[in-house]
Amino acid sequence: MMESSGTILLECENVVKRYGSLAAVDGMSLTVNRGEIVGIGGPNGAGKTTFFDVVTGVTPATEGRMVFDGHDISKLGADSICQHGIARTFQLNAAFESLTVRENIDVAAYFGRSRRAIPGLKLGQDVRRQTQEALAFVGLADKADATVGQLPVLDRKLLMIAGAIATRPKLLFLDEPVGGLNSSEIDHIIGLVERLKANGMTVVLIEHVMRFLLALSSRVIIMHHGKKIFEGPPQAVAEDPVVVDSYLGEGTRKRLATYFAEGEVQP
Ligand SMILES: Nc1ncnc2c1ncn2[C@@H]1O[C@H](COP(=O)(O)OP(=O)(O)OP(=O)(O)O)[C@@H](O)[C@H]1O
Numbered sequence: 113m114m115e116s117s118g119t120i121l122l123e124c125e126n127v128v129k130r131y132g133s134l135a136a137v138d139g140m141s142l143t144v145n146r147g148e149i150v151g152i153g154g155p156n157g158a159g160k161t162t163f164f165d166v167v168t169g170v171t172p173a174t175e176g177r178m179v180f181d182g183h184d185i186s187k188l189g190a191d192s193i194c195q196h197g198i199a200r201t202f203q204l205n206a207a208f209e210s211l212t213v214r215e216n217i218d219v220a221a222y223f224g225r226s227r228r229a230i231p232g233l234k235l236g237q238d239v240r241r242q243t244q245e246a247l248a249f250v251g252l253a254d255k256a257d258a259t260v261g262q263l264p265v266l267d268r269k270l271l272m273i274a275g276a277i278a279t280r281p282k283l284l285f286l287d288e289p290v291g292g293l294n295s296s297e298i299d300h301i302i303g304l305v306e307r308l309k310a311n312g313m314t315v316v317l318i319e320h321v322m323r324f325l326l327a328l329s330s331r332v333i334i335m336h337h338g339k340k341i342f343e344g345p346p347q348a349v350a351e352d353p354v355v356v357d358s359y360l361g362e363g364t365r366k367r368l369a370t371y372f373a374e375g376e377v378q379p
Pocket residue numbers: 131134136154155156157158159160161162163203
């Protein structure tokens with residue numbers, strides 16, 4: 113079997129990112145298998161977003177090796193990495209405010225999967241189809257002609273996810289996809305990510321909302337000070353004394369224990 117069709121989609125080995133004397137990411141290794149959802153948690157400043165930035169080429173790694181779908185992407189820039197098939201969303205809304213929903217997704221679909229030497233933005237049928245599919249998938253088709261600046265917060269989150277999936281990625285990175293959302297909006301995004309998984313998407317997500325992280329992830333990683341301090345199934349997160357000490361605290365540990373025991377109380 114060729115490496116590119118094997119089980120492993122992404123392999124990161126000993127990734128380090130230094131900003132001056134600070135090792136924001138300090139020797140992270142991570143393997144992501146096709147079709148799984150991996151969740152990353154950890155306190156503010158743990159290095160989660162920086163890890164995403166390095167893997168998606170937003171900033172170069174100081175050290176380490178990253179292989180995606182059989183290609184060494186360690187030295188590639190963000191555009192090439194996206195064209196290889198990794199897409200991401202950002203913690204804060206990243207969109208062209210004065211363009212419409214459709215126009216924003218067109219831009220992602222146009223630039224996302226092929227190298228465009230002359231950015232003429234002459235949209236072909238393929239781009240239009242990708243945009244339409246992404247809009248329909250996230251449920252924004254009715255708002256395609258709305259200006260982004262007028263959208264409520266949930267729709268903005270959906271827009272970012274639509275932009276990412278319009279590039280037809282093999283791997284989707286979601287950075288705090290439910291930050292700032294209320295409980296029913298969180299449920300809405302849980303449903304959407306479950307549908308992505310059912311459609312074969314591989315997802316790595318960062319989230320502080322434990323209910324979201326634990327409901328979706330088959331494997332959870334907790335980072336602290338740039339390092340992985342825990343990796344295991346969601347049920348084991350709150351059992352880990354180091355995670356409870358450095359991140360969750362005793363109150364959340366108890367809530368999570370009840371959640372897993374009864375499946376009712378929301379952490
Ligand atoms: N461009 C940068 N220049 C200098 N330091 C940075 C830069 N980006 C991040 N850092 C630092 O790296 C560390 C890790 O930050 P990062 O944003 O990755 O943490 P995080 O785990 O994503 O936190 P949060 O949960 O608050 O989003 C922090 O100390 C941050 O101040």
